[in-house]
Amino acid sequence: MSYASVFAPGLFAGKVVVVTGGGSGIGRCVAHELSALGATLALVGRKLEKLQAVQAELAEDGGSATIHICDIRQEDTVKQTVVDILAQHGRIDGLVNNAGGQYMTPLEAISAKGWEAVVHSNLTGGFLMSRECYTQTMAKHGGAIVNIVADMWGSMPGMGHSGAARAGMVSFTETAAVEWANRGVRVNAVAPGYIASSGMDHYPAEMAPMVREMAKTVPLGRFGTEAETAAGIVFLLSPAASFISGSTLRIDGARPQARLGYPMRVADEKAQARDGIKPFNGFHRAKLPKVFTV
Known part of the structure:
Protein backbone atom coordinates (compact mmCIF):
# COMPACT_ATOMS: atom_id res chain seq x y z
CA MET A 1 0.00 0.00 0.00
CA SER A 2 1.02 3.63 -0.41
CA TYR A 3 -0.25 6.99 0.79
CA ALA A 4 -3.44 7.90 -1.09
CA SER A 5 -2.91 11.65 -1.35
CA VAL A 6 -5.45 13.85 -3.12
CA PHE A 7 -2.59 15.92 -4.54
CA ALA A 8 -0.79 15.40 -7.85
CA PRO A 9 2.06 12.86 -7.87
CA GLY A 10 5.46 14.56 -7.88
CA LEU A 11 4.05 17.83 -6.56
CA PHE A 12 7.02 18.27 -4.19
CA ALA A 13 9.69 16.59 -6.31
CA GLY A 14 13.07 18.17 -5.61
CA LYS A 15 11.80 20.02 -2.54
CA VAL A 16 13.22 19.75 0.98
CA VAL A 17 10.74 20.05 3.84
CA VAL A 18 11.53 20.14 7.56
CA VAL A 19 8.93 18.61 9.88
CA THR A 20 9.36 19.13 13.61
CA GLY A 21 7.74 16.56 15.85
CA GLY A 22 8.03 14.22 12.88
CA GLY A 23 8.26 11.05 14.94
CA SER A 24 4.56 10.58 15.71
CA GLY A 25 1.01 11.78 15.22
CA ILE A 26 0.25 14.51 12.71
CA GLY A 27 3.96 15.12 12.08
CA ARG A 28 4.50 11.51 11.06
CA CYS A 29 1.43 11.59 8.83
CA VAL A 30 2.37 14.79 7.00
CA ALA A 31 5.91 13.47 6.52
CA HIS A 32 4.47 10.40 4.81
CA GLU A 33 2.22 12.44 2.54
CA LEU A 34 4.98 14.86 1.54
CA SER A 35 7.34 11.96 0.90
CA ALA A 36 4.72 10.24 -1.26
CA LEU A 37 4.53 13.46 -3.29
CA GLY A 38 8.28 13.48 -3.92
CA ALA A 39 9.66 15.64 -1.12
CA THR A 40 12.88 14.89 0.75
CA LEU A 41 12.23 15.14 4.49
CA ALA A 42 14.29 16.40 7.39
CA LEU A 43 12.63 15.00 10.51
CA VAL A 44 13.29 16.93 13.73
CA GLY A 45 12.52 15.73 17.23
CA ARG A 46 13.88 14.90 20.64
CA LYS A 47 13.57 11.09 20.59
CA LEU A 48 15.92 9.26 18.25
CA GLU A 49 13.99 5.98 18.24
CA LYS A 50 10.77 7.64 17.07
CA LEU A 51 12.50 9.49 14.25
CA GLN A 52 14.35 6.35 13.20
CA ALA A 53 11.07 4.43 13.05
CA VAL A 54 9.49 7.00 10.72
CA GLN A 55 12.67 7.22 8.66
CA ALA A 56 12.50 3.45 8.17
CA GLU A 57 8.81 3.61 7.21
CA LEU A 58 9.53 6.28 4.62
CA ALA A 59 12.39 4.22 3.18
CA GLU A 60 10.15 1.15 2.95
CA ASP A 61 7.66 3.26 0.99
CA GLY A 62 10.36 4.52 -1.37
CA GLY A 63 11.00 7.89 0.28
CA SER A 64 14.00 9.58 1.86
CA ALA A 65 14.51 11.42 5.15
CA THR A 66 17.31 12.57 7.38
CA ILE A 67 16.83 12.76 11.14
CA HIS A 68 17.95 15.54 13.46
CA ILE A 69 17.80 15.40 17.24
CA CYS A 70 16.84 18.83 18.53
CA ASP A 71 15.13 20.44 21.50
CA ILE A 72 13.42 23.31 19.70
CA ARG A 73 13.32 25.29 22.94
CA GLN A 74 17.11 25.71 22.90
CA GLU A 75 18.25 28.57 20.66
CA ASP A 76 21.80 27.38 19.98
CA THR A 77 20.60 23.85 19.28
CA VAL A 78 18.03 25.11 16.78
CA LYS A 79 20.65 27.22 15.00
CA GLN A 80 22.99 24.23 14.67
CA THR A 81 20.18 21.92 13.57
CA VAL A 82 19.32 24.19 10.64
CA VAL A 83 23.02 24.42 9.79
CA ASP A 84 23.18 20.61 9.74
CA ILE A 85 20.06 20.28 7.58
CA LEU A 86 21.46 22.74 5.07
CA ALA A 87 24.80 20.93 5.05
CA GLN A 88 22.99 17.72 4.03
CA HIS A 89 20.33 19.13 1.71
CA GLY A 90 21.59 22.49 0.50
CA ARG A 91 18.30 24.31 1.01
CA ILE A 92 14.98 24.26 2.86
CA ASP A 93 11.82 24.87 0.85
CA GLY A 94 9.22 24.20 3.53
CA LEU A 95 8.95 24.08 7.31
CA VAL A 96 6.15 22.44 9.29
CA ASN A 97 6.29 23.60 12.91
CA ASN A 98 4.42 20.65 14.38
CA ALA A 99 6.37 19.95 17.59
CA GLY A 100 4.65 20.92 20.83
CA GLY A 101 2.89 19.56 23.85
CA GLN A 102 0.85 20.35 26.93
CA TYR A 103 -0.74 18.76 29.96
CA MET A 104 -4.14 19.24 31.56
CA THR A 105 -4.33 21.31 34.73
CA PRO A 106 -6.39 24.29 35.95
CA LEU A 107 -4.77 27.72 35.78
CA GLU A 108 -4.42 28.08 39.54
CA ALA A 109 -2.34 24.90 39.69
CA ILE A 110 0.13 25.80 36.91
CA SER A 111 3.58 26.70 38.22
CA ALA A 112 5.78 29.29 36.52
CA LYS A 113 8.06 26.45 35.42
CA GLY A 114 5.15 24.49 33.94
CA TRP A 115 3.79 27.58 32.17
CA GLU A 116 7.18 28.38 30.68
CA ALA A 117 7.74 24.81 29.51
CA VAL A 118 4.48 24.75 27.55
CA VAL A 119 4.97 28.25 26.11
CA HIS A 120 8.52 27.39 25.06
CA SER A 121 7.34 24.19 23.37
CA ASN A 122 4.35 25.67 21.56
CA LEU A 123 5.47 29.22 20.81
CA THR A 124 9.16 29.93 21.34
CA GLY A 125 10.29 26.74 19.60
CA GLY A 126 8.23 27.50 16.51
CA PHE A 127 9.57 31.04 16.42
CA LEU A 128 13.18 29.84 16.67
CA MET A 129 12.77 27.24 13.92
CA SER A 130 11.04 29.78 11.67
CA ARG A 131 13.63 32.47 12.28
CA GLU A 132 16.56 30.18 11.57
CA CYS A 133 15.03 28.70 8.42
CA TYR A 134 14.31 32.24 7.24
CA THR A 135 17.66 33.81 8.03
CA GLN A 136 19.81 30.86 6.96
CA THR A 137 18.08 29.95 3.69
CA MET A 138 14.54 31.14 2.92
CA ALA A 139 15.47 34.83 2.81
CA LYS A 140 17.61 33.94 -0.21
CA HIS A 141 15.20 31.83 -2.27
CA GLY A 142 11.76 31.94 -0.62
CA ASN A 147 2.68 26.51 12.04
CA ILE A 148 0.45 24.00 13.81
CA VAL A 149 -1.67 25.64 16.48
CA ALA A 150 -4.90 24.40 18.09
CA ASP A 151 -8.63 24.95 18.47
CA MET A 152 -8.22 27.66 21.12
CA TRP A 153 -10.96 30.06 19.95
CA GLY A 154 -13.04 31.12 22.91
CA SER A 155 -11.01 29.32 25.55
CA MET A 156 -9.06 26.17 26.42
CA PRO A 157 -10.24 25.25 29.94
CA GLY A 158 -7.71 22.99 31.62
CA MET A 159 -5.02 23.98 29.13
CA GLY A 160 -4.71 27.72 29.59
CA HIS A 161 -0.95 27.66 29.08
CA SER A 162 -1.33 25.93 25.73
CA GLY A 163 -4.18 28.23 24.62
CA ALA A 164 -2.10 31.32 25.35
CA ALA A 165 0.89 29.90 23.47
CA ARG A 166 -1.19 28.85 20.47
CA ALA A 167 -2.87 32.25 20.28
CA GLY A 168 0.59 33.78 20.35
CA MET A 169 1.64 31.55 17.46
CA VAL A 170 -1.31 32.77 15.39
CA SER A 171 -0.17 36.35 15.96
CA PHE A 172 3.43 35.41 15.12
CA THR A 173 2.18 33.78 11.92
CA GLU A 174 0.38 36.97 10.86
CA THR A 175 3.39 39.19 11.65
CA ALA A 176 5.95 36.93 9.95
CA ALA A 177 3.73 36.79 6.86
CA VAL A 178 4.02 40.57 6.55
CA GLU A 179 7.69 40.95 7.45
CA TRP A 180 8.96 38.11 5.25
CA ALA A 181 6.69 38.52 2.23
CA ASN A 182 9.20 40.64 0.33
CA ARG A 183 11.57 37.67 0.30
CA GLY A 184 8.98 35.33 -1.14
CA VAL A 185 8.24 33.54 2.11
CA ARG A 186 4.66 32.60 2.97
CA VAL A 187 3.68 31.89 6.58
CA ASN A 188 0.38 30.26 7.52
CA ALA A 189 -1.06 28.18 10.33
CA VAL A 190 -3.27 25.12 10.66
CA ALA A 191 -5.52 24.74 13.70
CA PRO A 192 -6.60 21.11 14.22
CA GLY A 193 -9.69 20.51 16.31
CA TYR A 194 -10.49 17.09 17.75
CA ILE A 195 -8.23 14.80 15.74
CA ALA A 196 -7.95 11.05 16.33
CA SER A 197 -4.18 11.06 16.62
CA SER A 198 -1.67 8.77 18.29
CA GLY A 199 -1.07 11.49 20.90
CA MET A 200 -4.32 10.38 22.52
CA ASP A 201 -2.61 7.13 23.53
CA HIS A 202 -0.72 9.13 26.15
CA TYR A 203 -3.82 10.51 27.86
CA PRO A 204 -4.56 9.20 31.37
CA ALA A 205 -6.94 6.22 31.36
CA GLU A 206 -9.54 8.17 33.35
CA MET A 207 -9.91 10.59 30.44
CA ALA A 208 -11.10 7.91 28.02
CA PRO A 209 -14.87 8.27 28.65
CA MET A 210 -14.66 12.06 28.27
CA VAL A 211 -12.63 11.77 25.06
CA ARG A 212 -15.17 9.41 23.49
CA GLU A 213 -17.98 11.88 24.28
CA MET A 214 -16.19 14.84 22.69
CA ALA A 215 -17.48 14.02 19.21
CA LYS A 216 -20.97 14.99 20.39
CA THR A 217 -19.83 18.62 20.57
CA VAL A 218 -18.70 18.64 16.93
CA PRO A 219 -21.41 19.56 14.37
CA LEU A 220 -19.94 17.07 11.88
CA GLY A 221 -20.39 14.43 14.56
CA ARG A 222 -16.93 12.84 14.64
CA PHE A 223 -13.22 13.25 15.22
CA GLY A 224 -11.02 14.28 12.33
CA THR A 225 -8.25 12.09 10.97
CA GLU A 226 -4.53 12.77 10.84
CA ALA A 227 -4.76 12.60 7.04
CA GLU A 228 -7.42 15.32 6.93
CA THR A 229 -5.06 17.55 8.91
CA ALA A 230 -2.05 16.65 6.80
CA ALA A 231 -3.96 17.52 3.62
CA GLY A 232 -4.51 21.06 4.89
CA ILE A 233 -0.83 21.43 5.74
CA VAL A 234 0.26 20.09 2.35
CA PHE A 235 -2.12 22.46 0.58
CA LEU A 236 -0.64 25.49 2.36
CA LEU A 237 2.88 24.35 1.42
CA SER A 238 1.88 23.82 -2.20
CA PRO A 239 1.90 26.17 -5.20
CA ALA A 240 -1.92 26.20 -5.06
CA ALA A 241 -1.61 28.40 -1.96
CA SER A 242 0.88 30.80 -3.54
CA PHE A 243 -1.32 33.83 -2.72
CA ILE A 244 -2.25 32.70 0.79
CA SER A 245 -0.17 34.05 3.67
CA GLY A 246 -0.93 35.12 7.21
CA SER A 247 -3.99 32.86 7.36
CA THR A 248 -5.04 30.18 9.83
CA LEU A 249 -6.86 27.18 8.38
CA ARG A 250 -9.16 25.55 10.91
CA ILE A 251 -9.70 21.81 10.55
CA ASP A 252 -12.29 21.22 13.25
CA GLY A 253 -15.71 20.18 11.90
CA ALA A 254 -17.19 23.59 12.87
CA ARG A 255 -16.76 22.83 16.58
CA PRO A 256 -15.90 26.44 17.65
CA GLN A 257 -19.15 27.65 16.10
CA ALA A 258 -21.36 25.56 18.40
CA ARG A 259 -23.24 27.91 20.73
CA LEU A 260 -25.01 27.50 24.03
CA GLY A 261 -28.75 27.80 23.56
CA TYR A 262 -28.68 26.57 19.97
CA PRO A 263 -29.88 22.97 19.68
CA MET A 264 -27.00 20.80 18.56
CA ARG A 265 -27.90 18.87 15.43
CA VAL A 266 -24.86 16.64 15.25
CA ALA A 267 -24.34 14.74 12.02
CA ASP A 268 -24.99 11.00 12.18
CA GLU A 269 -21.67 9.41 11.23
CA LYS A 270 -23.20 5.98 10.53
CA ALA A 271 -25.89 7.46 8.32
CA GLN A 272 -23.30 9.47 6.43
CA ALA A 273 -21.23 6.34 5.88
CA ARG A 274 -24.27 4.59 4.39
CA ASP A 275 -24.62 7.51 1.99
CA GLY A 276 -20.98 7.25 1.00
CA ILE A 277 -19.86 10.26 3.05
CA LYS A 278 -16.77 9.09 4.90
CA PRO A 279 -13.81 10.72 6.61
CA PHE A 280 -10.78 11.10 4.38
CA ASN A 281 -7.99 8.81 5.52
CA GLY A 282 -5.36 8.36 2.85
CA PHE A 283 -2.66 7.43 5.36
CA HIS A 284 -1.99 3.75 4.77
CA ARG A 285 -0.15 3.33 8.09
CA ALA A 286 -2.74 5.07 10.26
CA LYS A 287 -3.95 3.32 13.42
CA LEU A 288 -6.99 4.23 15.49
CA PRO A 289 -6.02 5.52 18.97
CA LYS A 290 -6.56 2.95 21.69
CA VAL A 291 -9.18 5.12 23.41
CA PHE A 292 -11.60 4.30 20.56
CA THR A 293 -10.97 0.56 20.55
CA VAL A 294 -11.72 -0.30 24.19
Whole structure:
Protein backbone atom coordinates (compact mmCIF):
# COMPACT_ATOMS: atom_id res chain seq x y z
CA MET A 1 0.00 0.00 0.00
CA SER A 2 1.02 3.63 -0.41
CA TYR A 3 -0.25 6.99 0.79
CA ALA A 4 -3.44 7.90 -1.09
CA SER A 5 -2.91 11.65 -1.35
CA VAL A 6 -5.45 13.85 -3.12
CA PHE A 7 -2.59 15.92 -4.54
CA ALA A 8 -0.79 15.40 -7.85
CA PRO A 9 2.06 12.86 -7.87
CA GLY A 10 5.46 14.56 -7.88
CA LEU A 11 4.05 17.83 -6.56
CA PHE A 12 7.02 18.27 -4.19
CA ALA A 13 9.69 16.59 -6.31
CA GLY A 14 13.07 18.17 -5.61
CA LYS A 15 11.80 20.02 -2.54
CA VAL A 16 13.22 19.75 0.98
CA VAL A 17 10.74 20.05 3.84
CA VAL A 18 11.53 20.14 7.56
CA VAL A 19 8.93 18.61 9.88
CA THR A 20 9.36 19.13 13.61
CA GLY A 21 7.74 16.56 15.85
CA GLY A 22 8.03 14.22 12.88
CA GLY A 23 8.26 11.05 14.94
CA SER A 24 4.56 10.58 15.71
CA GLY A 25 1.01 11.78 15.22
CA ILE A 26 0.25 14.51 12.71
CA GLY A 27 3.96 15.12 12.08
CA ARG A 28 4.50 11.51 11.06
CA CYS A 29 1.43 11.59 8.83
CA VAL A 30 2.37 14.79 7.00
CA ALA A 31 5.91 13.47 6.52
CA HIS A 32 4.47 10.40 4.81
CA GLU A 33 2.22 12.44 2.54
CA LEU A 34 4.98 14.86 1.54
CA SER A 35 7.34 11.96 0.90
CA ALA A 36 4.72 10.24 -1.26
CA LEU A 37 4.53 13.46 -3.29
CA GLY A 38 8.28 13.48 -3.92
CA ALA A 39 9.66 15.64 -1.12
CA THR A 40 12.88 14.89 0.75
CA LEU A 41 12.23 15.14 4.49
CA ALA A 42 14.29 16.40 7.39
CA LEU A 43 12.63 15.00 10.51
CA VAL A 44 13.29 16.93 13.73
CA GLY A 45 12.52 15.73 17.23
CA ARG A 46 13.88 14.90 20.64
CA LYS A 47 13.57 11.09 20.59
CA LEU A 48 15.92 9.26 18.25
CA GLU A 49 13.99 5.98 18.24
CA LYS A 50 10.77 7.64 17.07
CA LEU A 51 12.50 9.49 14.25
CA GLN A 52 14.35 6.35 13.20
CA ALA A 53 11.07 4.43 13.05
CA VAL A 54 9.49 7.00 10.72
CA GLN A 55 12.67 7.22 8.66
CA ALA A 56 12.50 3.45 8.17
CA GLU A 57 8.81 3.61 7.21
CA LEU A 58 9.53 6.28 4.62
CA ALA A 59 12.39 4.22 3.18
CA GLU A 60 10.15 1.15 2.95
CA ASP A 61 7.66 3.26 0.99
CA GLY A 62 10.36 4.52 -1.37
CA GLY A 63 11.00 7.89 0.28
CA SER A 64 14.00 9.58 1.86
CA ALA A 65 14.51 11.42 5.15
CA THR A 66 17.31 12.57 7.38
CA ILE A 67 16.83 12.76 11.14
CA HIS A 68 17.95 15.54 13.46
CA ILE A 69 17.80 15.40 17.24
CA CYS A 70 16.84 18.83 18.53
CA ASP A 71 15.13 20.44 21.50
CA ILE A 72 13.42 23.31 19.70
CA ARG A 73 13.32 25.29 22.94
CA GLN A 74 17.11 25.71 22.90
CA GLU A 75 18.25 28.57 20.66
CA ASP A 76 21.80 27.38 19.98
CA THR A 77 20.60 23.85 19.28
CA VAL A 78 18.03 25.11 16.78
CA LYS A 79 20.65 27.22 15.00
CA GLN A 80 22.99 24.23 14.67
CA THR A 81 20.18 21.92 13.57
CA VAL A 82 19.32 24.19 10.64
CA VAL A 83 23.02 24.42 9.79
CA ASP A 84 23.18 20.61 9.74
CA ILE A 85 20.06 20.28 7.58
CA LEU A 86 21.46 22.74 5.07
CA ALA A 87 24.80 20.93 5.05
CA GLN A 88 22.99 17.72 4.03
CA HIS A 89 20.33 19.13 1.71
CA GLY A 90 21.59 22.49 0.50
CA ARG A 91 18.30 24.31 1.01
CA ILE A 92 14.98 24.26 2.86
CA ASP A 93 11.82 24.87 0.85
CA GLY A 94 9.22 24.20 3.53
CA LEU A 95 8.95 24.08 7.31
CA VAL A 96 6.15 22.44 9.29
CA ASN A 97 6.29 23.60 12.91
CA ASN A 98 4.42 20.65 14.38
CA ALA A 99 6.37 19.95 17.59
CA GLY A 100 4.65 20.92 20.83
CA GLY A 101 2.89 19.56 23.85
CA GLN A 102 0.85 20.35 26.93
CA TYR A 103 -0.74 18.76 29.96
CA MET A 104 -4.14 19.24 31.56
CA THR A 105 -4.33 21.31 34.73
CA PRO A 106 -6.39 24.29 35.95
CA LEU A 107 -4.77 27.72 35.78
CA GLU A 108 -4.42 28.08 39.54
CA ALA A 109 -2.34 24.90 39.69
CA ILE A 110 0.13 25.80 36.91
CA SER A 111 3.58 26.70 38.22
CA ALA A 112 5.78 29.29 36.52
CA LYS A 113 8.06 26.45 35.42
CA GLY A 114 5.15 24.49 33.94
CA TRP A 115 3.79 27.58 32.17
CA GLU A 116 7.18 28.38 30.68
CA ALA A 117 7.74 24.81 29.51
CA VAL A 118 4.48 24.75 27.55
CA VAL A 119 4.97 28.25 26.11
CA HIS A 120 8.52 27.39 25.06
CA SER A 121 7.34 24.19 23.37
CA ASN A 122 4.35 25.67 21.56
CA LEU A 123 5.47 29.22 20.81
CA THR A 124 9.16 29.93 21.34
CA GLY A 125 10.29 26.74 19.60
CA GLY A 126 8.23 27.50 16.51
CA PHE A 127 9.57 31.04 16.42
CA LEU A 128 13.18 29.84 16.67
CA MET A 129 12.77 27.24 13.92
CA SER A 130 11.04 29.78 11.67
CA ARG A 131 13.63 32.47 12.28
CA GLU A 132 16.56 30.18 11.57
CA CYS A 133 15.03 28.70 8.42
CA TYR A 134 14.31 32.24 7.24
CA THR A 135 17.66 33.81 8.03
CA GLN A 136 19.81 30.86 6.96
CA THR A 137 18.08 29.95 3.69
CA MET A 138 14.54 31.14 2.92
CA ALA A 139 15.47 34.83 2.81
CA LYS A 140 17.61 33.94 -0.21
CA HIS A 141 15.20 31.83 -2.27
CA GLY A 142 11.76 31.94 -0.62
CA GLY A 143 9.77 29.18 0.98
CA ALA A 144 6.66 28.27 2.92
CA ILE A 145 6.14 27.84 6.66
CA VAL A 146 3.12 26.19 8.27
CA ASN A 147 2.68 26.51 12.04
CA ILE A 148 0.45 24.00 13.81
CA VAL A 149 -1.67 25.64 16.48
CA ALA A 150 -4.90 24.40 18.09
CA ASP A 151 -8.63 24.95 18.47
CA MET A 152 -8.22 27.66 21.12
CA TRP A 153 -10.96 30.06 19.95
CA GLY A 154 -13.04 31.12 22.91
CA SER A 155 -11.01 29.32 25.55
CA MET A 156 -9.06 26.17 26.42
CA PRO A 157 -10.24 25.25 29.94
CA GLY A 158 -7.71 22.99 31.62
CA MET A 159 -5.02 23.98 29.13
CA GLY A 160 -4.71 27.72 29.59
CA HIS A 161 -0.95 27.66 29.08
CA SER A 162 -1.33 25.93 25.73
CA GLY A 163 -4.18 28.23 24.62
CA ALA A 164 -2.10 31.32 25.35
CA ALA A 165 0.89 29.90 23.47
CA ARG A 166 -1.19 28.85 20.47
CA ALA A 167 -2.87 32.25 20.28
CA GLY A 168 0.59 33.78 20.35
CA MET A 169 1.64 31.55 17.46
CA VAL A 170 -1.31 32.77 15.39
CA SER A 171 -0.17 36.35 15.96
CA PHE A 172 3.43 35.41 15.12
CA THR A 173 2.18 33.78 11.92
CA GLU A 174 0.38 36.97 10.86
CA THR A 175 3.39 39.19 11.65
CA ALA A 176 5.95 36.93 9.95
CA ALA A 177 3.73 36.79 6.86
CA VAL A 178 4.02 40.57 6.55
CA GLU A 179 7.69 40.95 7.45
CA TRP A 180 8.96 38.11 5.25
CA ALA A 181 6.69 38.52 2.23
CA ASN A 182 9.20 40.64 0.33
CA ARG A 183 11.57 37.67 0.30
CA GLY A 184 8.98 35.33 -1.14
CA VAL A 185 8.24 33.54 2.11
CA ARG A 186 4.66 32.60 2.97
CA VAL A 187 3.68 31.89 6.58
CA ASN A 188 0.38 30.26 7.52
CA ALA A 189 -1.06 28.18 10.33
CA VAL A 190 -3.27 25.12 10.66
CA ALA A 191 -5.52 24.74 13.70
CA PRO A 192 -6.60 21.11 14.22
CA GLY A 193 -9.69 20.51 16.31
CA TYR A 194 -10.49 17.09 17.75
CA ILE A 195 -8.23 14.80 15.74
CA ALA A 196 -7.95 11.05 16.33
CA SER A 197 -4.18 11.06 16.62
CA SER A 198 -1.67 8.77 18.29
CA GLY A 199 -1.07 11.49 20.90
CA MET A 200 -4.32 10.38 22.52
CA ASP A 201 -2.61 7.13 23.53
CA HIS A 202 -0.72 9.13 26.15
CA TYR A 203 -3.82 10.51 27.86
CA PRO A 204 -4.56 9.20 31.37
CA ALA A 205 -6.94 6.22 31.36
CA GLU A 206 -9.54 8.17 33.35
CA MET A 207 -9.91 10.59 30.44
CA ALA A 208 -11.10 7.91 28.02
CA PRO A 209 -14.87 8.27 28.65
CA MET A 210 -14.66 12.06 28.27
CA VAL A 211 -12.63 11.77 25.06
CA ARG A 212 -15.17 9.41 23.49
CA GLU A 213 -17.98 11.88 24.28
CA MET A 214 -16.19 14.84 22.69
CA ALA A 215 -17.48 14.02 19.21
CA LYS A 216 -20.97 14.99 20.39
CA THR A 217 -19.83 18.62 20.57
CA VAL A 218 -18.70 18.64 16.93
CA PRO A 219 -21.41 19.56 14.37
CA LEU A 220 -19.94 17.07 11.88
CA GLY A 221 -20.39 14.43 14.56
CA ARG A 222 -16.93 12.84 14.64
CA PHE A 223 -13.22 13.25 15.22
CA GLY A 224 -11.02 14.28 12.33
CA THR A 225 -8.25 12.09 10.97
CA GLU A 226 -4.53 12.77 10.84
CA ALA A 227 -4.76 12.60 7.04
CA GLU A 228 -7.42 15.32 6.93
CA THR A 229 -5.06 17.55 8.91
CA ALA A 230 -2.05 16.65 6.80
CA ALA A 231 -3.96 17.52 3.62
CA GLY A 232 -4.51 21.06 4.89
CA ILE A 233 -0.83 21.43 5.74
CA VAL A 234 0.26 20.09 2.35
CA PHE A 235 -2.12 22.46 0.58
CA LEU A 236 -0.64 25.49 2.36
CA LEU A 237 2.88 24.35 1.42
CA SER A 238 1.88 23.82 -2.20
CA PRO A 239 1.90 26.17 -5.20
CA ALA A 240 -1.92 26.20 -5.06
CA ALA A 241 -1.61 28.40 -1.96
CA SER A 242 0.88 30.80 -3.54
CA PHE A 243 -1.32 33.83 -2.72
CA ILE A 244 -2.25 32.70 0.79
CA SER A 245 -0.17 34.05 3.67
CA GLY A 246 -0.93 35.12 7.21
CA SER A 247 -3.99 32.86 7.36
CA THR A 248 -5.04 30.18 9.83
CA LEU A 249 -6.86 27.18 8.38
CA ARG A 250 -9.16 25.55 10.91
CA ILE A 251 -9.70 21.81 10.55
CA ASP A 252 -12.29 21.22 13.25
CA GLY A 253 -15.71 20.18 11.90
CA ALA A 254 -17.19 23.59 12.87
CA ARG A 255 -16.76 22.83 16.58
CA PRO A 256 -15.90 26.44 17.65
CA GLN A 257 -19.15 27.65 16.10
CA ALA A 258 -21.36 25.56 18.40
CA ARG A 259 -23.24 27.91 20.73
CA LEU A 260 -25.01 27.50 24.03
CA GLY A 261 -28.75 27.80 23.56
CA TYR A 262 -28.68 26.57 19.97
CA PRO A 263 -29.88 22.97 19.68
CA MET A 264 -27.00 20.80 18.56
CA ARG A 265 -27.90 18.87 15.43
CA VAL A 266 -24.86 16.64 15.25
CA ALA A 267 -24.34 14.74 12.02
CA ASP A 268 -24.99 11.00 12.18
CA GLU A 269 -21.67 9.41 11.23
CA LYS A 270 -23.20 5.98 10.53
CA ALA A 271 -25.89 7.46 8.32
CA GLN A 272 -23.30 9.47 6.43
CA ALA A 273 -21.23 6.34 5.88
CA ARG A 274 -24.27 4.59 4.39
CA ASP A 275 -24.62 7.51 1.99
CA GLY A 276 -20.98 7.25 1.00
CA ILE A 277 -19.86 10.26 3.05
CA LYS A 278 -16.77 9.09 4.90
CA PRO A 279 -13.81 10.72 6.61
CA PHE A 280 -10.78 11.10 4.38
CA ASN A 281 -7.99 8.81 5.52
CA GLY A 282 -5.36 8.36 2.85
CA PHE A 283 -2.66 7.43 5.36
CA HIS A 284 -1.99 3.75 4.77
CA ARG A 285 -0.15 3.33 8.09
CA ALA A 286 -2.74 5.07 10.26
CA LYS A 287 -3.95 3.32 13.42
CA LEU A 288 -6.99 4.23 15.49
CA PRO A 289 -6.02 5.52 18.97
CA LYS A 290 -6.56 2.95 21.69
CA VAL A 291 -9.18 5.12 23.41
CA PHE A 292 -11.60 4.30 20.56
CA THR A 293 -10.97 0.56 20.55
CA VAL A 294 -11.72 -0.30 24.19
